[in-house]
Amino acid sequence: xxxxxxxxxxxxxxxxxxxxxxxxxxxxxxxxxxxxxxxxxxxxxxxxxxxxxxxxxxxxxxxxxxxxxxxxxxxxxxxxxxxxxxxxxx
Numbered sequence: 001x002x003x004x005x006x007x008x009x010x011x012x013x014x015x016x017x018x019x020x021x022x023x024x025x026x027x028x029x030x031x032x033x034x035x036x037x038x039x040x041x042x043x044x045x046x047x048x049x050x051x052x053x054x055x056x057x058x059x060x061x062x063x064x065x066x067x068x069x070x071x072x073x074x075x076x077x078x079x080x081x082x083x084x085x086x087x088x089x090x
Contacts, residue, residue: 006037013044013052022053022062029065040066045074 007028017025032038042049046067053059 004036006039007032008039008041010041012040012042013049016052016054019054022055022058026058026062029062033065038066046072
């Protein structure tokens with residue numbers, strides 16, 4: 001995975017990660033740390049991400065790698081899908 005320039009996990013936080021998924025994701029993030037960009041897309045606020053990982057120790061390590069040296073862009077307002085749906089209903 002570290003050979004890829006950008007990794008984009010989309011819809012992060014839709015479901016809680018299993019122990020295996022958490023460990024696998026931590027391994028990927030450790031391998032990529034300082035070597036490639038990771039763009040996480042989520043509707044879940046960043047403070048809630050920790051709860052998505054079942055093991056607190058793994059959650060600490062994973063969040064450290066995801067949030068350390070990160071740039072956060074938080075969008076506000078209605079979902080564009082919701083806005084488009086409203087426009088079509090009229």
